Amino acid sequence: MLIKTLVVGQIETNCYVITDEATRECAIIDPGADSNAILNYIEDNRLTPRAVFITHGHFDHTMALPEVLAQTGGVPVYIHARELETDGRSASHLRAVPDLRFYAEGDEIKIGSLVFRVLETPGHTRGGVTILCGDAMFSGDTLFHGSCGRTDLGGDMELMLESLRRLSALDGDFEVYPGHAETTTLENERRSNYYVRYANSDFPDQ
Numbered sequence: 001m002l003i004k005t006l007v008v009g010q011i012e013t014n015c016y017v018i019t020d021e022a023t024r025e026c027a028i029i030d031p032g033a034d035s036n037a038i039l040n041y042i043e044d045n046r047l048t049p050r051a052v053f054i055t056h057g058h059f060d061h062t063m064a065l066p067e068v069l070a071q072t073g074g075v076p077v078y079i080h081a082r083e084l085e086t087d088g089r090s091a092s093h094l095r096a097v098p099d100l101r102f103y104a105e106g107d108e109i110k111i112g113s114l115v116f117r118v119l120e121t122p123g124h125t126r127g128g129v130t131i132l133c134g135d136a137m138f139s140g141d142t143l144f145h146g147s148c149g150r151t152d153l154g155g156d157m158e159l160m161l162e163s164l165r166r167l168s169a170l171d172g173d174f175e176v177y178p179g180h181a182e183t184t185t186l187e188n189e190r191r192s193n194y195y196v197r198y199a200n201s202d203f204p205d206q
């Protein structure tokens with residue numbers, strides 16, 4: 001498995017391209033902007049995109065979808081259905097996707113030999129998901145290095161804490177690839193992330 005990080009757009013969103021090196025098939029996570037950078041990477045490496053996975057519907061994670069789809073033969077785009085219910089304005093360009101599919105808790109999608117597993121992790125948005133593939137965790141705007149996604153734009157802090165608790169309770173360690181800023185590990189976040197520790201009630205009640 002090869003993971004390429006492309007930092008795209010003004011809000012510096014992480015778009016990831018995950019490739020099965022044996023077959024050169026790939027998945028694209030969160031094409032938020034800068035479709036040229038994404039498409040150039042795919043073309044330069046002679047990759048075959050098979051799917052787009054959306055961690056959540058915010059514009060900075062989805063705005064390059066039309067261009068990417070136009071150049072990749074309309075691959076299926078997966079998103080949680082709740083992302084289209086909550087915000088009509090941001091959902092309009094998602095509804096225009098020709099092959100839009102809904103994934104939910106426990107779904108597994110295969111790309112070559114890679115298996116992507118979906119965990120529902122609401123909080124930043126109602127239909128936010130985290131995607132696991134091998135020892136990689138694509139956490140969208142749920143878990144960040146030393147932080148978590150904001151919950152003041154239609155999100156819910158109680159749901160966020162529950163999601164952080166869930167992620168931190170997974171067995172073993174993962175490389176965490178968040179929606180913004182740098183990569184981390186789950187173990188590092190279990191130890192040092194204030195929000196994860198708070199979610200696990202490491203702190204006494206105030």
Ligand SMILES: [Zn+2]
Binds near residue numbers: 056058141
């Ligand atoms: Zn967001």
